[in-house]
Amino acid sequence: MTDSGNDWLRRDLGAGWSMLDSGYNRPGHTAIYICVDDGKALVYDAAHTASAERVVAALAERGVAPDAVELVVVSHAHLDHSGGCGALLKLLPHAKAMVHPDIIEHLAEPARLIEGARQIYGGDFDRLYGEIAPTPRDRIVAFEEAVKLGGRELALFNTPGHTFAHLCLHDPQAGVLLAGDVFGAHLPHWNGTMVVPAAPTQFAPREWKASVDAIMARAPERILLAHFGVLDSDLEGKAQQLRDEIDHFVAIAREAKEQGGDRDFIADRVMAWWEPKFKQAGAAVDRDEVGVELLLTVKGLALWLEKHLETYAP
Numbered sequence: 001m002t003d004s005g006n007d008w009l010r011r012d013l014g015a016g017w018s019m020l021d022s023g024y025n026r027p028g029h030t031a032i033y034i035c036v037d038d039g040k041a042l043v044y045d046a047a048h049t050a051s052a053e054r055v056v057a058a059l060a061e062r063g064v065a066p067d068a069v070e071l072v073v074v075s076h077a078h079l080d081h082s083g084g085c086g087a088l089l090k091l092l093p094h095a096k097a098m099v100h101p102d103i104i105e106h107l108a109e110p111a112r113l114i115e116g117a118r119q120i121y122g123g124d125f126d127r128l129y130g131e132i133a134p135t136p137r138d139r140i141v142a143f144e145e146a147v148k149l150g151g152r153e154l155a156l157f158n159t160p161g162h163t164f165a166h167l168c169l170h171d172p173q174a175g176v177l178l179a180g181d182v183f184g185a186h187l188p189h190w191n192g193t194m195v196v197p198a199a200p201t202q203f204a205p206r207e208w209k210a211s212v213d214a215i216m217a218r219a220p221e222r223i224l225l226a227h228f229g230v231l232d233s234d235l236e237g238k239a240q241q242l243r244d245e246i247d248h249f250v251a252i253a254r255e256a257k258e259q260g261g262d263r264d265f266i267a268d269r270v271m272a273w274w275e276p277k278f279k280q281a282g283a284a285v286d287r288d289e290v291g292v293e294l295l296l297t298v299k300g301l302a303l304w305l306e307k308h309l310e311t312y313a314p
Helices: 049-061 085-091 101-108 111-129 205-217 235-259 263-280 291-311
Strands: 009-014 017-021 031-037 040-044 069-073 096-099 140-142 146-149 152-158 167-171 176-178 222-225 229-231
Touching (some): 017 049, 031 049, 031 222, 040 146, 049 085, 069 085, 069 146, 101 140, 111 291, 205 235, 235 263, 235 291
Parallel strands (some): 040 069, 176 222
Antiparallel strands (some): 017 031, 031 040, 152 167, 167 176, 222 229
């Protein structure tokens, strides 16, 4: 990753792609991806409000004017991906936000997203997200499966599991697949350890594993993660780790159901699963370090257990 003299980092990935650290939460936490082809640009994910100016600066570094951006693809509705969309489109006069149709209203009227996030993050919400601007409804379009950018054809497809409406983007020409949150989190300070937050309220294990299969069926050379960076080796091995992680979460939910375990019980079981992996990777990670991921996972599993466990079949 290259430092351009600012307090943020951008990495040139080649083949027209670059990765920008959005600045959300902490360095190396949430990425935004930019593709430029024949003078036209696409942005994948919008992170939080404060990242909008970083995107414009990153475009300028590549000699791209704001009015050359045609699309901002928002992977899903969670505010670390969609929260900056309204602010970003104010700076990109010709861009449209391309999203799954199920989240159009969430971007145009983000009050419910904000309320839900405040319940999770409490007093940290304002620090993390700032003021969230609505995205003008007339600048939001439902995603198309085939998108042309300059001289290349890009593919968008829904990959439920982390949420019901979650868009991945495949660039066959570059051999890259942008996976949002559906391929887990591999933060740099975790030394490659995979964590799969089972976020509320739409954790869907069967669909998630099918989405992993759909990603791997496209045979990407590199998978670009929202959290955080590039996977470029042993992709099938990492896909199997992801499937195993999802299955283990189901097992934890079953155990909690059978033993009458509460959310503290689930949290203990999740940490008992994660801690040996961090230790094996030599990552100095404790319960506080993964507090957000743990909180999301516990809430997600508890809600799924209450609503869906009895009818779940792998």
